[in-house]
Amino acid sequence: MARTPDGPPPPPVVQRLRLRFTKRGRLRFTSHRDFQRALERAVRRAGVPVAYSAGFNPHPKISYAGAAPTGAASEAEYLEIALSTKVEPDALRAALDEALPTGLDVVEVVETAGGALADRLVASEWIVELPGVTPEEAATAVVTFLAADRVEVTRLTKNGNRTFDARGAVVRLGVVDTLPDLLVRAGAQVPPPPCAILNLVVRHTTPAVRPDDVLAALRSQALLAPPSPSRMTRLAQGPLDEADGTVADPLTADRNAAGA
The missing domain is CATH 3.30.70.580 (Pseudouridine synthase I, catalytic domain, N-terminal subdomain)
Structure with missing residues (x-):
């Protein structure tokens, strides 16, 4: 019993x-x-x-x-x-x-x-800071990466090494001039130049493609190897607008229902 x-x-x-x-x-x-x-x-x-x-x-x-x-x-x-x-x-x-x-x-x-x-958490937007890399070097690597149909990377997981495509999950990737106001208000400071800043939107997939996977893909596909550790910050995650590659607020529907 x-x-x-x-x-x-x-x-x-x-x-x-x-x-x-x-x-x-x-x-x-x-x-x-x-x-x-x-x-x-x-x-x-x-x-x-x-x-x-x-x-x-x-x-x-x-x-x-x-x-x-x-x-x-x-x-x-x-x-x-x-x-x-x-x-x-x-x-x-x-x-x-x-x-x-x-x-x-x-x-x-x-x-x-x-x-x-x-x-509702379909995609994430990230800022990736690359100390020791010039914006021009980063932009050249981004063009090479985006031109590829597939870029495989290998990551060690709890079940051993796993190889997957990092390119297919990337919705948008580019070099920006400054940190977003959101991070500046939170107290973030850009390292001394040279320091390239990447803006990345990545679709949530299985297995998940993380910013460090995209950096590994940039290294293998475009030989971009930052001399110092990168710093990654997620700006947003939520519904993905496929038309313009933006990530919306996942709490909007809850907020609207509460105010109805």
């Missing part, structure tokens, strides 16, 4: 909220598991009435989507949290932001309008 946990079942979910948060500065080196632990501690510290799963080992009902790789900064990370008691989204944002370390900053909280958040 199957055992059942003692005691009453956990309270039902009465509200689901979606959060946008950042990974800035030194916190870009936090892994996804590091962030999960930090968030769960912050939830307890802030007294958030998070809902829990049933069973012998209950877990907080928090869903993560499209996490940036370790070492990459981001202005657009997302998660969804289920609550057993309704709260004001702005109050939860302030409480969680206060409980999290500086650099992991909760920017916005909205009540979900339904549907799967992960289904």
Whole structure:
């Protein structure tokens, strides 16, 4: 006979909220598991009435989507949290932001309008800084890369080396003159010249093509080899406009439903 946990079942979910948060500065080196632990501690510290799963080992009902790789900064990370008691989204944002370390900053909280958040995260826009590379060198490499139909790269995964096409996922790639205002307001500073800055839009695929995969492709296809480590920052992730290659805000539908 199957055992059942003692005691009453956990309270039902009465509200689901979606959060946008950042990974800035030194916190870009936090892994996804590091962030999960930090968030769960912050939830307890802030007294958030998070809902829990049933069973012998209950877990907080928090869903993560499209996490940036370790070492990459981001202005657009997302998660969804289920609550057993309704709260004001702005109050939860302030409480969680206060409980999290500086650099992991909760920017916005909205009540979900339904549907799967992960289904809206179709593409990402990135800024990639290349210290020691001139804009002219980067532009030449970009032209060579974009002219190719396919550029294979190999990445070490937990299941061993995996080879895949990095070119097919790239929607847009170019050299820009300065950092976007969003990053400047967040305190980002460009390294001393020479430093090329790439603007990259990449479609979310399986396996995921990351900015470092595109840099590996630029190295193999166009011999672009930066002498110093690059710095990658995600500007946005969400629905992709196929016509112009822009990435929209995935929380727009939730925001509109809340204001209806």
